[in-house]
Each structure stands twice: as structure tokens, then as C-alpha cells.
Amino acid sequence: xxxxxxxxxxxxxxxxxxxxxxxxxxxxxxxxxxxxxxxxxxxxxxxxxxxxxxxxxxxxxxxxxxxxxxxxxxxxxxxxxxxxxxxxxxxxxxxxxxxxxxxxxxxxxxxxxxxxxxxxxxxxxxxxxxxxxxxxxxxxxxxxxxxxxxxxxxxxxxxxxxxxxxxxxxxxxxxxxxxxxxxxxxxxxxxxxxxxxxxxxxxxxxxxxxxxxxxxxxxxxxxxxxxxxxxxxxxxxxxxxx
Ligand code: FPP
Numbered sequence: 639x640x641x642x643x644x645x646x647x648x649x650x651x652x653x654x655x656x657x658x659x660x661x662x663x664x665x666x667x668x669x670x671x672x673x674x675x676x677x678x679x680x681x682x683x684x685x686x687x688x689x690x691x692x693x694x695x696x697x698x699x700x701x702x703x704x705x706x707x708x709x710x711x712x713x714x715x716x717x718x719x720x721x722x723x724x725x726x727x728x729x730x731x732x733x734x735x736x737x738x739x740x741x742x743x744x745x746x747x748x749x750x751x752x753x754x755x756x757x758x759x760x761x762x763x764x765x766x767x768x769x770x771x772x773x774x775x776x777x778x779x780x781x782x783x784x785x786x787x788x789x790x791x792x793x794x795x796x797x798x799x800x801x802x803x804x805x806x807x808x809x810x811x812x813x814x815x816x817x818x819x820x821x822x823x824x825x826x827x828x829x830x831x832x833x834x835x836x837x838x839x840x841x842x843x844x845x846x847x848x849x850x851x852x853x854x855x856x857x858x859x860x861x862x863x864x865x866x867x868x869x870x871x872x873x874x875x876x877x878x879x880x
Contacts, residue, residue: 645866647819649693650686650842653833654678656825658847669713672684674851676721681812687732688765691764693767693815697833701741715749718772720863722756726783729756733765733871740774741782753758769815812837820865822858823851842868 654675661671677698686694699714706714729736742750753772759830786809790796807813818834820842826847830838844861846853871879 644692644735646689646862647842647865648691649695649816649818650691650822651697651818651834652682652837653821653823653831654850654853655823655827657703657851659825660849660851667747668710669717669796671851672710672714672717676717678737678850678853679721680725681855682853682858683729683734683766684732685858685872686768687734688848692768693769695739695769695771695812695815695818695834697771697774697831699740699772700780700832702832704744709776715746718770719749719752722752724755726759728762729768730763733763734760735763735765735767736760737767737769738772739769739779740772741778742772744773751813765813769812771833776833776868777832779811780836810836817841819870820844820861822846822861824848824853840870840872846879 648749651835653688657874658668660674661668663814664670681692682696685691686794698718703714704711737759738753742753745753753770782805787796787801791798791801799846812834815837818838821830821834821838821841825827827846828845842865844859844864846861848857869876
């Protein structure tokens with residue numbers, strides 16, 4: 639219930655893990671797990687809309703995922719396109735704004751086209767911002783930011799002294815997003831896997847035991863209740879926070 643959610647995270651990021659293992663448990667191909675995973679995506683977005691969480695970022699495809707078997711990569715592309723086409727109306731109705739972070743130029747033109755046109759269609763919405771991390775890798779993000787900053791310094795547009803945390807933030811894919819407050823990973827694995835390394839500097843980490851296709855609104859609510867109980871000190875003492 640919305641009224642229980644005092645002290646809500648402003649930005650939730652999720653590493654959606656366990657589709658493959660879930661499919662294997664069912665004796666099915668990995669792609670089936672991803673298909674079920676889309677259901678969970680829908681639920682989680684709905685929950686964030688219902689509870690007015692301003693930012694939700696989902697790790698949908700990492701730079702390393704390009705190394706998966708071609709058939710699985712193809713299935714993931716198709717699922718993404720299907721999701722965007724099928725959910726656009728609902729997202730719009732729910733006032734959701736869509737964004738994407740990552741090296742999008744690596745995607746086939748057709749996929750990029752659908753993605754960019756859906757982003758464009760939803761750009762005036764003012765509710766939850768759903769960001770899909772696609773062909774995303776945090777180290778790559780930091781490298782491209784560093785390269786662009788170096789170029790600006792070289793060309794004289796920027797002084798080295800002007801390079802501070804705020805400036806670096808502006809060169810990240812997430813320039814328009816606030817820092818992550820709560821990072822969730824499903825499937826019991828306790829790793830960050832090259833996701834939002836800069837943006838999670840002060841995030842609370844929450845590891846759910848269930849596989850992504852089994853993750854429900856109830857599980858998300860549990861994560862949020864757990865988050866509420868934590869004291870975020872940002873390097874200060876408890877006394878200083880009082
Ligand atoms: C990790 O499970 C999941 C992924 C690599 C892809 C996540 C994609 C989806 C949930 C569906 C598409 C998303 C959208 C937004 C339409 P895994 O395959 O690594 O599972 P495993 O660790 O059990 O093998």
C-alpha cells in the first residue's frame with residue numbers, strides 16, 4: 639500500500655538475474671526464461687508507477703551479453719522490440735517516461751529505431767522515468783566520459799580545474815538521473831557486474847533470493863520495507879544525522 643511507503647527511494651536500479659536458471663528448472667530454453675522475465679518487468683514498472691517511485695533503471699542487456707549464443711541475443715532483441723511495441727500504450731497511459739543508457743549504436747538499426755521512437759513518444763510524460771540499460775557497461779560509460787572530457791580539455795573548451803564530480807556526472811549516460819538509492823539483484827548472486835559503478839556510490843544494496851521470473855510486487859515491497867529500516871549516513875555518524 640502506498641501509505642506504508644514512507645522514506646521511499648527516489649531511484650531504484652535492478653539487476654534482473656536468473657532467467658536462464660529459471661528456464662532450466664522448467665526444462666525449457668533460456669529464451670523462455672527471458673520471455674517470463676518480461677512479465678516481471680511489467681509488474682515492477684507497474685509497482686513503481688503505483689507508488690510514485692520517480693526513477694527505475696533496469697539492467698536489460700550488458701556489454702558482455704553480446705558474447706552469448708547468437709540465438710539468445712536474437713531472442714533478447716526480439717523481446718525488447720515486442721515489449722516496446724506492446725507496452726507503449728500502457729506506459730503512456732501510466733505517464734511513464736522512457737530512457738535508455740548504453741552504447742545503443744551497437745544495436746541493429748531496426749531495434750534502435752523502435753527504441754528511439756518509443757522514447758520520443760513518451761518524452762512528455764512526467765511520472766516514473768523508466769531507464770533501460772542496453773548494451774551497457776559501467777567501465778565503458780566511464781571511458782567514454784573520460785574521452786569526451788579529455789577532448790574538451792585538449793580543444794581548450796574546458797580547464798582541467800573545472801573537472802570535478804559534478805562535471806564527470808554530466809558526461810555519464812545517466813547525466814539526467816539522480817544517484818541510485820536502492821540497488822536490487824535477484825537470483826541470490828551478490829555481484830554488481832559492471833552496473834552503474836559511479837551512480838551506486840551511496841546506494842543501499844539488496845539481494846533477493848528468487849530468480850527474476852519469480853520476482854513479484856510482494857518481493858519488491860519487501861525490498862522497500864527493508865530499505866526503509868536502513869540508516870543512510872553518507873559517511874557521517876548517526877549523531878550527526880539527528
Ligand atoms: C539475466 O538472466 C537476464 C538478462 C541477461 C536479460 C534480462 C532481460 C529481460 C528480463 C527481458 C527483456 C527485457 C526488457 C526490458 C524487455 P540470465 O540469463 O543471466 O540468467 P542466469 O544467470 O540464470 O543464466
